[in-house]
Amino acid sequence: MAASTSQHVLSSIKLWSNSSFSHEKRTCHVHSVSVGRRCPSARNLGLVCASKSQSSVVEPVQLPGSPKSGTTPKKSSESALILIRHGESLWNEKNLFTGCVDVPLTPKGVEEAIEAGKRICNIPVDVIYTSSLIRAQMTAMLAMMQHRRKKVPIIVHNESEQAHKWSQIYSEETKKQSIPVITAWQLNERMYGELQGLNKQETADRFGKEQVHEWRRSYDIPPPNGESLEMCAERAVAYFKDQIIPQLVSGKHVMIAAHGNSLRSIIMHLDKLTSQEVISLELSTGIPMLYIFKEGKFIRRGSPAGPSEAGVYAYTKNLAKYRQKLDSMIQ
Numbered sequence: 001m002a003a004s005t006s007q008h009v010l011s012s013i014k015l016w017s018n019s020s021f022s023h024e025k026r027t028c029h030v031h032s033v034s035v036g037r038r039c040p041s042a043r044n045l046g047l048v049c050a051s052k053s054q055s056s057v058v059e060p061v062q063l064p065g066s067p068k069s070g071t072t073p074k075k076s077s078e079s080a081l082i083l084i085r086h087g088e089s090l091w092n093e094k095n096l097f098t099g100c101v102d103v104p105l106t107p108k109g110v111e112e113a114i115e116a117g118k119r120i121c122n123i124p125v126d127v128i129y130t131s132s133l134i135r136a137q138m139t140a141m142l143a144m145m146q147h148r149r150k151k152v153p154i155i156v157h158n159e160s161e162q163a164h165k166w167s168q169i170y171s172e173e174t175k176k177q178s179i180p181v182i183t184a185w186q187l188n189e190r191m192y193g194e195l196q197g198l199n200k201q202e203t204a205d206r207f208g209k210e211q212v213h214e215w216r217r218s219y220d221i222p223p224p225n226g227e228s229l230e231m232c233a234e235r236a237v238a239y240f241k242d243q244i245i246p247q248l249v250s251g252k253h254v255m256i257a258a259h260g261n262s263l264r265s266i267i268m269h270l271d272k273l274t275s276q277e278v279i280s281l282e283l284s285t286g287i288p289m290l291y292i293f294k295e296g297k298f299i300r301r302g303s304p305a306g307p308s309e310a311g312v313y314a315y316t317k318n319l320a321k322y323r324q325k326l327d328s329m330i331q
């Protein structure tokens with residue numbers, strides 16, 4: 001079940017110096033420089049089309065189902081959705097299967113989270129979702145600390161009524177300067193079963209490269225006693241639809257800090273990838289991806305570049321306005 005991956009030449013071009021997101025069989029790569037041509041429509045978005053026949057990367061994706069009842073869409077509202085895979089963890093560094101084991105970031109992972117934060121520092125964020133795992137939470141916090149709006153991300157403790165009560169804020173003004181951070185186990189990494197803690201190379205040597213690739217990237221084949229991507233999607237995508245889409249519908253800008261596979265399942269849903277296409281979807285650590293949610297559709301806008309690259313912030317009129325507002329507040 002090996003993926004037929006097209007080889008891309010990594011180059012030193014700064015903007016694309018970190019690989020992040022690829023649908024290798026489909027359309028686009030937010031990689032380094034590619035041997036393929038750059039999509040004019042994707043200029044500044046870090047997207048590279050593999051061939052002329054393949055379509056634009058910014059095609060709107062129609063949302064399945066209608067918005068949850070009870071959520072009133074803001075008139076002509078448009079929301080930003082940022083997805084970030086956590087920075088490098090101690091077990092990424094050691095090349096170990098991690099899954100639901102709760103390990104922190106390495107110093108490199110901390111740097112990646114800070115860099116991710118710089119890339120999104122001009123994009124509005126009203127609410128943050130993370131998994132219940134520390135590597136995603138560290139990433140969310142470190143990234144938000146780079147934001148130009150300087151709001152304080154505050155974890156919402158809902159594990160008990162008392163925890164919730166004891167973390168109340170009694171100033172409306174202070175609340176306005178805060179961003180709620182909602183942690184949800186449903187966004188955790190897929191459970192890797194009996195592979196958790198094993199070295200990936202040694203596992204491939206023992207069981208064969210093909211078998212291990214199947215466990216790692218296939219849609220419906222679970223690793224021994226673990227979750228397949230399909231099983232992971234059953235909780236992660238369900239949570240996304242039930243909890244996160246209503247926020248977007250109500251006009252809130254959302255950031256999700258999660259994991260390679262929980263995010264693959266969400267991206268598969270957003271971009272309507274097939275179970276074959278998702279095999280070659282790879283996410284790098286610490287690279288943010290931006291979607292615009294408008295009129296019930298998700299529009300993929302690639303990976304925001306650094307704050308010094310002025311042009312790339314004109315994703316939409318509203319985001320450009322938001323940036324202008326930040327500029328005027330900060331001057």
Ligand SMILES: O=C(O)[C@@H](CO)OP(=O)(O)O
Pocket residue numbers: 092096097098099100189192216260261
């Ligand atoms: O070990 C894991 O939990 C995941 C993500 O780091 O690995 P893989 O990329 O093999 O799915």
